[in-house]
Amino acid sequence: MKRIAGRDHPQVLVDAQGNPVNVDKRSLTTIIDAQSGELDHPVKSNLIQGKDKQSNQDESLLEKVSSIINPSSSTSNTPPTLTSVNGYRLGDVSHCLNIGGYPVVSDGILFENQQTFNRSKIVERAVHACGSAAFGYFEVTNDLSNLCKADFLSKVGKITPVMVRFSTTTYGREYPDSARNPRGIAMKFYTDEGNYDILSVNFPVFFVRDPTQGPDLIRSQQRNPNNFRVNLDATFDFMSLVPESMLANTWFWSDHGTPVGWRNMDAYPCHTFKWINSQNQSVYIRYKFSCLTGIKNFSNADAIRMCGEDPDYAKRDLWQHIDNGGTCEFKCQIQMMDENEAKKIPDFDPFDTTKIWPEDRYPLVQFGRLVLDRNPENYHRDVEQVAFSPGSLVPGIEPSPDPLLQFRCFLYRDAQLYRLGVNFHQIPVNCPFMTRQYHPIARDGAARCDANGGVESNLYPNSFSQPPHARPDLTCNEKPQALQGYLARKSHSRHENELPVDNEYIQARQFYLHGLNADERTHLHQNIGKGFRSVTRSEIKLRFLVACYKVHPDYARGILQFYDQITFNQVEQAAQKVHDKHTVDRAKGYEPYDLN
Numbered sequence: 001m002k003r004i005a006g007r008d009h010p011q012v013l014v015d016a017q018g019n020p021v022n023v024d025k026r027s028l029t030t031i032i033d034a035q036s037g038e039l040d041h042p043v044k045s046n047l048i049q050g051k052d053k054q055s056n057q058d059e060s061l062l063e064k065v066s067s068i069i070n071p072s073s074s075t076s077n078t079p080p081t082l083t084s085v086n087g088y089r090l091g092d093v094s095h096c097l098n099i100g101g102y103p104v105v106s107d108g109i110l111f112e113n114q115q116t117f118n119r120s121k122i123v124e125r126a127v128h129a130c131g132s133a134a135f136g137y138f139e140v141t142n143d144l145s146n147l148c149k150a151d152f153l154s155k156v157g158k159i160t161p162v163m164v165r166f167s168t169t170t171y172g173r174e175y176p177d178s179a180r181n182p183r184g185i186a187m188k189f190y191t192d193e194g195n196y197d198i199l200s201v202n203f204p205v206f207f208v209r210d211p212t213q214g215p216d217l218i219r220s221q222q223r224n225p226n227n228f229r230v231n232l233d234a235t236f237d238f239m240s241l242v243p244e245s246m247l248a249n250t251w252f253w254s255d256h257g258t259p260v261g262w263r264n265m266d267a268y269p270c271h272t273f274k275w276i277n278s279q280n281q282s283v284y285i286r287y288k289f290s291c292l293t294g295i296k297n298f299s300n301a302d303a304i305r306m307c308g309e310d311p312d313y314a315k316r317d318l319w320q321h322i323d324n325g326g327t328c329e330f331k332c333q334i335q336m337m338d339e340n341e342a343k344k345i346p347d348f349d350p351f352d353t354t355k356i357w358p359e360d361r362y363p364l365v366q367f368g369r370l371v372l373d374r375n376p377e378n379y380h381r382d383v384e385q386v387a388f389s390p391g392s393l394v395p396g397i398e399p400s401p402d403p404l405l406q407f408r409c410f411l412y413r414d415a416q417l418y419r420l421g422v423n424f425h426q427i428p429v430n431c432p433f434m435t436r437q438y439h440p441i442a443r444d445g446a447a448r449c450d451a452n453g454g455v456e457s458n459l460y461p462n463s464f465s466q467p468p469h470a471r472p473d474l475t476c477n478e479k480p481q482a483l484q485g486y487l488a489r490k491s492h493s494r495h496e497n498e499l500p501v502d503n504e505y506i507q508a509r510q511f512y513l514h515g516l517n518a519d520e521r522t523h524l525h526q527n528i529g530k531g532f533r534s535v536t537r538s539e540i541k542l543r544f545l546v547a548c549y550k551v552h553p554d555y556a557r558g559i560l561q562f563y564d565q566i567t568f569n570q571v572e573q574a575a576q577k578v579h580d581k582h583t584v585d586r587a588k589g590y591e592p593y594d595l596n
């Protein structure tokens, strides 16, 4: 619960989800108005008209709409009576209405109970289904407003409420938290200019660069559609066939694939973004959020043990830590690159999600701290139904010409329209409660329950009902950008057009040699060697070893110390056949070369 200043109204007490829980009387109107999108408009819903007529009943109204009994309210002396969802008081709630043991169809209570239960699970996320979250705040520590006009970055000390959801990626909602998988860290900043979402993983790079490969990548780390078993054949097959994935693959198979819970890992949005200042000048940036605890990873053996002993380890650890008064804090940093320089980098494509920006050449600059200090009140309401999208941007922040990011700006909303329905922005955790919303053009749909635009016109432009102050703000237009190129179904990454084959592997080599110490490299070898035992087809393993050899011969040699079904000689001979090319012919639709 925080006392925060809304833009156009006096200080109000709300919690970071914008929920009317434990609020004082003065704030109730503001919250319901903000939720309903009715600020300053004469048209009020029946609910609010009712409230206005009986303003001394604000507290009981609050209890009625939230179905929560507020212990400090005047009605708390009267214990509540159980009711149906329609408000009918219930009698015996342990027995159905029956005739000689046969339930009767007129038993509305029996049906309501079962039907609610039958519909209690919503569609789970297609990825990142297993997770938990916490609320907190973001604070500006370094004024970078000369680079970015986003209001939440405007001055040192400015506080913005946040919500962060942590997750594993590819297995389902009930999968153990500690299994090998990239971790997701999705952040929602409730800014005065609307909700800004940053979606990150705990690796600095992603596996693919083209949006067409997104679902295939995910399927390669999901279950076998035939027998529903974890499918390392598919995982290694895909990894061995997509050369640009080698840096992410190395992170995946290292102990970074099994971090200790949610609190001990860094978060990388991976993509390049554009920051734009008030003079319309822009700079390319990459974010990094470093955890203050320092990175801690499980070994493969410890992760496996934890999956059995405490499958909810990460969820429990975060919850208990915060419940005991602890906080979880990240240092928020950016790397910067001048727009002209971005065109001339000699060794990597700065818009390619499979490549990092080396920190020695593009140093990190801190701009804030992100602190999580409060647990959600209700998992389904606040965590299961939260919706993040890389396309939720605020003025001053835009996507770069990275095709994967551009497409992700669309795909998340599509996923959520399916998962949560068209009015998911009304769910409190998704409501941009720090700003004044006014969107009479977006209307209707299932479960619409705010003012739904009232009597305002539902189209723009119009000259009849539009209030004088409702105008677009043209300063929010995206920065114009000159584009050139041709329309073609081919990659625009410089790694597939002009840079040498080896540049696809240089950064993976740097990470293998310098990003991991000797013990960590041994663990990497061991983790892959162990993984190989679940792969049935030897040509997949050989192809993957050849890709590792291209990163560094010691990489392949090290794996074979933990897997003796293939010799290093075999790998070297196969690698010779493709010494000047990848393991696949990308021009022929990623067709694998014959390595035997």
Ligand code: HEM
Binding pocket: 124, 125, 126, 127, 128, 131, 165, 166, 167, 183, 184, 185, 186, 199, 200, 201, 206, 208, 211, 213, 214, 215, 217, 268, 269, 270, 271, 353, 386, 387, 388, 404, 408, 411, 412, 415, 416, 419
């Ligand atoms: C290859 C392309 C990708 C595809 C097809 C994809 C797809 C998806 C989908 C369908 C969801 C579920 C959305 C929902 O139902 O709310 C999701 C969630 C998520 N994605 Fe991606 N994704 C991709 C790449 C990435 C990348 C590059 C990152 C980060 C660098 C990322 C981070 C996340 C996170 C953190 C979540 C969880 C959000 C939450 O906690 O609700 N994804 N992704």
